[in-house]
Amino acid sequence: MAPPPAAGLGGNNAGLADPLLPGDGGGDDAGRQVGGAAKDKYWVPAEEDEEICRGEDDGRPPAPLLYRTFNVSGVLLHPYRLLTLVRLIAVVLFLAWRMKHRDSDAMWLWWISVAGDFWFGVTWLLNQASKLNPIKRVPDLSLLRQRFDVNPVAAGECGSSSSILPGIDVFINTVDPIDEPMLYTMNSVLSILATDYPAERYATYLSDDGASLVHYEGLLETARFAALWVPFCRKHRVEPRAPESYFAAKAGIYAGPAPEEFVGDRRAVRRKYEEFKARLDALFTIIPQRSEASDGSANSKGGGGVKATLMADGTQWPGTWIEPAENHKKGKHEGIVKVMLSHPSDRPKLGTPASSDHPLDFSAVDVRLPMLVYIAREKRSGYDHQKKAGAMNVQLRVSALLSNAPFIINFDGDHYINNSQAFCAAMCFMLDRRDGDNTAFVQFPQRFDDVDPTDRYCNHNRVFFDATLLGLNGIQGPSYVGTGCMFRPVALYGADPPRWRPDDDAKAVGCPGKYGNSMPFINSIPVAANHERSITSPVASLDGAAMAELEKVMTCAYEDETEWGNDVGWVYDIATEDVVTGFRLHRKGWRSMYCAMEPDAFRGTAPINLTERLYQILRWSGGSLEMFFSRNCPLLAGRRLHPMQRIAYTNMTAYPVSALFIVVYDLLPVIWLSHGEFHIQKPFLEYVAYLVTVIAMIEVIGLVEIKWAGFTLLDWWRNEQFYMIGATGVYPTAVLHILLKKLLGLKGVRFKLTAKQLAGSARERFAELYDVHWAPLLAPTVVVMAVNVAAIGAAAGKAVVGGWSPAQVAGASAGLLFNVWILVLLYPFALGIMGPWSKRPCALFALLVAACAVVAAGFVAVHAALAAGYVPSWLGWSRVATAVLPSGWQL
Numbered sequence: 001m002a003p004p005p006a007a008g009l010g011g012n013n014a015g016l017a018d019p020l021l022p023g024d025g026g027g028d029d030a031g032r033q034v035g036g037a038a039k040d041k042y043w044v045p046a047e048e049d050e051e052i053c054r055g056e057d058d059g060r061p062p063a064p065l066l067y068r069t070f071n072v073s074g075v076l077l078h079p080y081r082l083l084t085l086v087r088l089i090a091v092v093l094f095l096a097w098r099m100k101h102r103d104s105d106a107m108w109l110w111w112i113s114v115a116g117d118f119w120f121g122v123t124w125l126l127n128q129a130s131k132l133n134p135i136k137r138v139p140d141l142s143l144l145r146q147r148f149d150v151n152p153v154a155a156g157e158c159g160s161s162s163s164i165l166p167g168i169d170v171f172i173n174t175v176d177p178i179d180e181p182m183l184y185t186m187n188s189v190l191s192i193l194a195t196d197y198p199a200e201r202y203a204t205y206l207s208d209d210g211a212s213l214v215h216y217e218g219l220l221e222t223a224r225f226a227a228l229w230v231p232f233c234r235k236h237r238v239e240p241r242a243p244e245s246y247f248a249a250k251a252g253i254y255a256g257p258a259p260e261e262f263v264g265d266r267r268a269v270r271r272k273y274e275e276f277k278a279r280l281d282a283l284f285t286i287i288p289q290r291s292e293a294s295d296g297s298a299n300s301k302g303g304g305g306v307k308a309t310l311m312a313d314g315t316q317w318p319g320t321w322i323e324p325a326e327n328h329k330k331g332k333h334e335g336i337v338k339v340m341l342s343h344p345s346d347r348p349k350l351g352t353p354a355s356s357d358h359p360l361d362f363s364a365v366d367v368r369l370p371m372l373v374y375i376a377r378e379k380r381s382g383y384d385h386q387k388k389a390g391a392m393n394v395q396l397r398v399s400a401l402l403s404n405a406p407f408i409i410n411f412d413g414d415h416y417i418n419n420s421q422a423f424c425a426a427m428c429f430m431l432d433r434r435d436g437d438n439t440a441f442v443q444f445p446q447r448f449d450d451v452d453p454t455d456r457y458c459n460h461n462r463v464f465f466d467a468t469l470l471g472l473n474g475i476q477g478p479s480y481v482g483t484g485c486m487f488r489p490v491a492l493y494g495a496d497p498p499r500w501r502p503d504d505d506a507k508a509v510g511c512p513g514k515y516g517n518s519m520p521f522i523n524s525i526p527v528a529a530n531h532e533r534s535i536t537s538p539v540a541s542l543d544g545a546a547m548a549e550l551e552k553v554m555t556c557a558y559e560d561e562t563e564w565g566n567d568v569g570w571v572y573d574i575a576t577e578d579v580v581t582g583f584r585l586h587r588k589g590w591r592s593m594y595c596a597m598e599p600d601a602f603r604g605t606a607p608i609n610l611t612e613r614l615y616q617i618l619r620w621s622g623g624s625l626e627m628f629f630s631r632n633c634p635l636l637a638g639r640r641l642h643p644m645q646r647i648a649y650t651n652m653t654a655y656p657v658s659a660l661f662i663v664v665y666d667l668l669p670v671i672w673l674s675h676g677e678f679h680i681q682k683p684f685l686e687y688v689a690y691l692v693t694v695i696a697m698i699e700v701i702g703l704v705e706i707k708w709a710g711f712t713l714l715d716w717w718r719n720e721q722f723y724m725i726g727a728t729g730v731y732p733t734a735v736l737h738i739l740l741k742k743l744l745g746l747k748g749v750r751f752k753l754t755a756k757q758l759a760g761s762a763r764e765r766f767a768e769l770y771d772v773h774w775a776p777l778l779a780p781t782v783v784v785m786a787v788n789v790a791a792i793g794a795a796a797g798k799a800v801v802g803g804w805s806p807a808q809v810a811g812a813s814a815g816l817l818f819n820v821w822i823l824v825l826l827y828p829f830a831l832g833i834m835g836p837w838s839k840r841p842c843a844l845f846a847l848l849v850a851a852c853a854v855v856a857a858g859f860v861a862v863h864a865a866l867a868a869g870y871v872p873s874w875l876g877w878s879r880v881a882t883a884v885l886p887s888g889w890q891l
């Protein structure tokens with residue numbers, strides 16, 4: 001990001017060069033951390049930084065600041081706050097006006113709608129309040145280098161033996177090599193192995209919840225290919241370091257030291273990459289063939305005479321088998337841990353010069369690879385495996401025994417590192433002298449590759465990632481929202497942040513019993529707290545005892561009678577482990593930091609099929625409600641939770657409740673069909689005027705927000721639309737789930753794995769967008785659409801039948817405005833259920849007009865029939881003596 005040069009900063013302060021100006025970074029990162037963008041012109045450096053830089057009075061130069069703080073400039077911030085205040089007043093006036101005019105055609109509905117308006121006002125306020133002081137923090141990567149990575153060798157990379165950067169354990173999760181295409185997972189692994197962080201200071205743990213041999217052998221292939229890919233990335237400083245994305249993009253400006261070798265090297269690596277992909281693909285056939293072809297020797301027979309799945313050396317795979325057998329099937333198998341790449345030496349190791357069988361010259365490149373470990377935790381029937389949270393808690397324990405880094409970072413299997421400075425960026429926050437020690441986690445935004453250009457289903461979630469989280473950043477910190485988040489494990493273990501520790505007995509984290517009965521694990525906890533410990537210290541050799549310990553902490557039974565999933569590690573029994581786990585840390589008084597960088601730190605895939613997307617939102621909204629009605633309810637937290645943060649969490653967990661009112665509003669137009677005139681609030685026109693004002697003001701505030709947050713009008717609009725789509729079908733379902741759970745003790749919303757499409761496959765791009773998967777979850781929204789279309793049709797019919805006074809016309813138009821508004825909001829949904837037809841949105845308009853016309857015609861026909869004295873009966877229409885128009889219809 002590149003705001004204008006900071007006046008008054010970067011003066012005489014040692015080391016405080018402006019990190020935001022291009023070319024200032026000195027190293028290879030200069031261009032990368034800045035990525036100039038006009039959208040940042042609304043951000044100004046915070047004065048607080050300037051004061052801190054001037055230093056304390058003790059005469060010593062203060063430690064430099066590893067990140068810089070920016071506020072929204074007054075030109076936008078003041079109007080933004082003012083508009084919020086004005087709307088608040090408007091809402092209060094509106095509610096007061098309503099209370100004074102208790103006049104409606106149905107008082108019970110009037111009360112519901114007053115309650116609804118009140119609730120909308122409150123949730124809007126909760127939501128808006130947390131956005132009034134947005135803060136951006138920009139890491140200073142070059143300073144981090146100067147201080148912690150003193151003598152970079154290996155072509156200026158972080159990789160150096162004189163580095164004192166803290167260790168990191170990297171977690172990555174996957175479940176199924178098909179639902180979550182293995183190519184993505186292995187690309188993520190490659191991007192991690194090649195990232196710009198000293199190889200001896202981090203270790204990667206892949207958790208495979210499917211325990212499949214395909215993943216295991218795929219990872220072996222990946223480790224082999226990494227020996228070429230990683231040095232290639234370092235030599236030419238390529239970005240991004242996930243090969244699939246790298247080769248898909250046009251080559252950018254060359255940043256490395258060997259331009260003359262680049263083209264040849266790139267071509268060679270590309271060829272090897274294609275071969276690597278082919279080998280990954282082949283695993284899906286080789287492994288079954290291998291197991292099929294075995295001669296029936298003792299090795300190949302599992303229990304019950306099924307064919308065992310065999311590893312390359314002919315021995316039985318301990319995980320799940322292709323032909324499921326006892327102890328070798330989904331949900332029932334032993335734990336597996338394999339070190340694929342062992343921890344490298346501390347000193348850089350240069351590669352070999354080019355030769356006939358190795359065409360790339362790596363003689364000036366550090367060719368070490370970081371440690372890589374495969375984990376499949378034990379699964380037993382009778383245990384709830386707690387999905388992703390369970391998998392990560394096992395990763396936490398296994399990594400603690402093996403490398404025990406003071407920091408960890410977690411990735412979903414489909415998210416890769418897009419900017420290899422990301423680890424260093426997170427470190428800037430963790431190591432900064434201001435709040436670093438009190439920072440439990442650094443959350444990065446989630447960005448996606450495969451989303452269609454207009455982002456029909458609001459997958460990018462820009463309003464959340466570019467506005468809401470920056471707002472929280474100005475309070476106690478962003479919530480934890482899953483992939484791309486760096487943690488301080490001691491915080492996960494339940495330690496208090498230094499700021500709230502009663503004495504300096506820093507490492508005490510409570511009674512050992514709550515962590516289970518592995519002494520080596522318990523002993524690792526205080527060690528992990530110390531990030532000055534210069535390197536990760538992996539166990540020297542995996543002897544029998546060490547292996548036994550690893551296996552022990554991977555078992556299901558290990559967590560019995562412990563605090564895992566409760567006060568320790570990732571939280572259990574909830575569809576969304578993320579927000580609640582972050583909340584637990586905030587409640588303890590920890591803070592968090594938000595780190596958005598350019599180019600994006602990480603990127604991944606998103607569900608672009610409507611049904612998948614709705615299930616994802618169902619999981620999130622269901623999880624939120626579960627949290628609200630659990631012991632982790634924000635209202636129950638103690639005083640360490642910042643008051644504003646409490647408000648934000650309340651909003652974040654209670655929001656689906658709004659849907660109950662929205663559904664009532666959305667279905668109200670049904671009244672058009674039965675009555676001539678019905679007004680929920682009289683005088684109706686004034687009511688509509690108020691409504692239009694308060695709704696329009698939300699949009700006006702949104703216009704200011706898009707300026708400072710730097711997204712587009714379309715992003716904002718999609719967010720509005722998707723809120724309505726969620727509110728018509730998904731949120732009510734979530735509310736229903738939680739009611740059933742609380743009242744009848746049924747299970748809550750399940751964690752349904754989001755299926756990922758394979759980009760660049762034979763199918764057309766964004767093909768998923770046009771697949772319609774009908775599910776009950778779609779039904780309510782279809783009903784709402786139908787009701788509103790019918791209402792418009794009925795109104796048109798009434799207009800045709802005629803006889804309206806001007807006042808009635810005005811009233812009807814105001815009501816219709818509302819119907820149209822709902823339809824416009826539900827537009828992406830309508831496209832979604834049209835499948836391939838949605839490629840021509842005019843077809844949708846034609847359909848809508850036709851539907852309205854049919855209803856209108858029907859209305860006119862019925863009216864005519866009734867006027868002529870016909871009444872409907874079981875046998876069809878029968879003639880009665882006089883016209884039978886209901887009184888309300890006599891218009």
Ligand SMILES: O=c1ccn([C@@H]2O[C@H](COP(=O)(O)OP(=O)(O)O[C@H]3O[C@H](CO)[C@@H](O)[C@H](O)[C@H]3O)[C@@H](O)[C@H]2O)c(=O)[nH]1
Nearest residue numbers: 173174175209387388391412413481482483576616753754
């Ligand atoms: O039994 C399981 C189920 C899932 N996962 C992993 O969990 C991750 C997330 O699953 P996915 O289906 O991709 O969910 P998303 O909705 O895409 O995930 C978002 O929402 C989740 C919370 O609901 C967060 O945990 C994620 O980080 C966030 O990206 C994936 O890596 C899975 O492999 C497991 O390891 N074990």
Ligand SMILES: [Mn+2]
Nearest residue numbers: 412414605754
């Ligand atoms: Mn995902």
